[in-house]
Amino acid sequence: MQLKSIKFVLPILLLGSQTVFGQLAATKGITREELFKHLNGLFQQNTDAAKNNILKEALFLSKSKKEEDQLLSAQLYEGLEQTDMAETIKKGINKKFPKGITVRNTAFGALFQNTDLTAQQAEDQYKQLLQQYPEGNYEEKSNGVYGYATGAIALQYAREKNLAKVTQYMNALKPRKNYVESNFMVGRELNKQGEFVFVQAMLEPVYTDLTVRKNSAESTSNKDGLPYYGGITLQYAESLMGANALDKALDVLALQQQQLPSEFTTILSLRIRMPPLVRIRMPPLISQKKPLFYSLLFS
Structure with missing residues (x-):
């Protein structure tokens, strides 16, 4: 007999800290980790x-x-390839928990997948979802979907060059774990549109914070956004170049090249040193780093 291997990763499951578990029920104080x-x-x-x-x-x-618990049960049945049992449990969850995590994330997922909405339409639908599924009704560790939605709306407003709304939503994102990720995505979009001064002002404090944390002991305890350090640096340097702060852009890239050498850093450094007319004719440098979107939990 072959059992399908399952690895239970705590940040993905995002379950409660304590409860009673099947054959472990006799063990007092058993935790999810255990x-x-x-x-x-x-x-x-x-x-x-x-x-x-x-x-x-x-x-x-x-x-x-x-x-x-029921979601975990469905995962266990899936791991044992008993898909009928798993599907029965999943279908029952929607009826038993009409305001639960599963139903909420399905509703948010429908919003994210509708690519035909304007930023204003997406914002209006998001506000309706907030009324239906108030964030305070759920445990904080299962609420990444709210930050994801806020970042998605900020990005849509960036595509429409509504900088006032971009500022509003980026400010709302500051306490969220996807704040740096959203800065990278919004900054990249606005650099493509030539909004270099705006991007420079937006990314400068983010870049400074990441640089300090990356080079300090804090990087081991607070890793939020650090995977985006390279991408943020390139977008920040791109905005500096576009705003004609060439010496500062070269300093930023020189530090980046010491810490995280890359082809993009080399290309952008060479581009900054080109004559202005040649530089202007070149398309924006767009980092190919793939954004680490927040997964829709339990989707």
């Missing part, structure tokens, strides 16, 4: 006995009154 470790161990054993124990856990969780 449950996931136990389940991963069972899947790795790849035996009939392990499968039976997983089924006991899945059955117990499927009877829970918590949406998170």
